[in-house]
Amino acid sequence: MNHVSYTPYHPRWHRTRVSTYWWLWRRSYFLFILRELSSLSVAWVVVYVLALVVRVSQGEAAYRAFLDWSSRPSVLALNVLSLAFLVLHAVTWFNLAPQAMVVHFRHRRVPGALIAASNYAGLAAVTAIILALLFVQW
Amino acid sequence: MRNKRPIEPFLWLLFSAGGVMAALFFPALIFLFGVAFPLGWLQPPPYDRLLALVSHPLTRLVLFGVCALSLFHCAHRLRYTLYDGLQIKHLDEVINTVCYGGAIAGTIAGAVVFGLIA
Numbered sequence: 001m002n003h004v005s006y007t008p009y010h011p012r013w014h015r016t017r018v019s020t021y022w023w024l025w026r027r028s029y030f031l032f033i034l035r036e037l038s039s040l041s042v043a044w045v046v047v048y049v050l051a052l053v054v055r056v057s058q059g060e061a062a063y064r065a066f067l068d069w070s071s072r073p074s075v076l077a078l079n080v081l082s083l084a085f086l087v088l089h090a091v092t093w094f095n096l097a098p099q100a101m102v103v104h105f106r107h108r109r110v111p112g113a114l115i116a117a118s119n120y121a122g123l124a125a126v127t128a129i130i131l132a133l134l135f136v137q138w
Numbered sequence: 139m140r141n142k143r144p145i146e147p148f149l150w151l152l153f154s155a156g157g158v159m160a161a162l163f164f165p166a167l168i169f170l171f172g173v174a175f176p177l178g179w180l181q182p183p184p185y186d187r188l189l190a191l192v193s194h195p196l197t198r199l200v201l202f203g204v205c206a207l208s209l210f211h212c213a214h215r216l217r218y219t220l221y222d223g224l225q226i227k228h229l230d231e232v233i234n235t236v237c238y239g240g241a242i243a244g245t246i247a248g249a250v251v252f253g254l255i256a
Contacts, residue, residue, distance in 0.1 A: 001155065003166055008219055018225065020224060020225060033219065033223055034220070036215055036216075036219040036223065037219065039211065039212040039215035039216050039219070040212070040216065042156075042160045042164065042208050042211060042212045043208075043209065043212040043240075043244075044165055045164045045167065045168050045172075045208075046205045046208050046209055046212075046244060046248075047171060047244075048168070049167060049171075049205060050205065050247065050248060050251050052171055052253055053192050053201065053251055053252070056185075056188050056189055056192050057189075057192065057193075060185040062228070063185050063188065063189075067148075067175065067182060070171065070172065070175065070176045071176035071177075075172075075176075076172075076173070076176050076177070078170075079168060079172030079176070080173055082168050082172060082215060083168050083169055083172060083173055085166070086161075086164045086165045086168055087163055089157075089160060090160075090161035090162075090164075090165055093157050093158070093161045094161065100154070107178070113145070119161075119209075120237070123161065123162055123165070126162040126163055126166065127165070127166040130163070130166045130167065130170070131166070133191055133197075133217070134183045134187070134191070135183065
C-alpha cells in the first residue's frame, strides 16, 4: 500500500475520484464488464450440468423431472441469458487468443488469424463430438 | 508484496485453462440442455443412452475437469471484476475467500457427483 504520512514539503497525492459506474458510460467499457460478467454464467452452467448428471444418475423419473424443471419460464430465461453470455465468452476468448499466444513454426510467427481459426475449429470439433455422442446411432 | 505471491501464476494458468474449456464445451451443452430440449426444438436423447454416457468413466473424467477448471476461471475473473468494476480492491481478502473458496467447494461437489471421491 502507498501509505504516505504527511511531511511539510511532501506533495499531496492527487487522485481524481472515479465513479463506481465508470463502465456504464462508454460502449467499450460496458462490453468489457459484460465480458467479465460472463464468468457468472459459466458458474451457472457448471451447476446446471452437475444437476443434470445427478438427476440422470438417480433414475429415469428424476431425468424426466429435470426436463420438466428446465422448461419452467424462469429456468429457461436464465438459460437463454447464459447461452448469450457463453457465446460472448467464447467469441471474445477466441479472438483474444492470438494476443495471448505467440506461436512459432519453422522460425516464423504463426499469424493471429490462424490461431483464432484453430480455436473456432476446436469449438466446432467439440460441438460435433457432443452431438454425435447424444444423437448418432452407431 | 502482493504481486510476488508464488500462487498467482498458477491461478492465471487455471484461469486460462478454464476459459478454454468453458468456451469449447459449454455453448453446445447449454444450448442443448438449457434451450433446445426445453423449447422442443430437438428431441432429448432417450434415458438409457444418456445414462450410459454419463456412467462412462471417460465422460465423467472429462466433465469433471471441464467443470473444475471453469469454476476457477470464474473465480479469478470475478475477483478482478469486483476489484475494478466496483473499485473494492481493499476488500481483497473477503473477495478472494469467497471466489476461490466457492471454486474449491464446487470442485469438491463435482468430485462427489462424478464419483471421484465418496
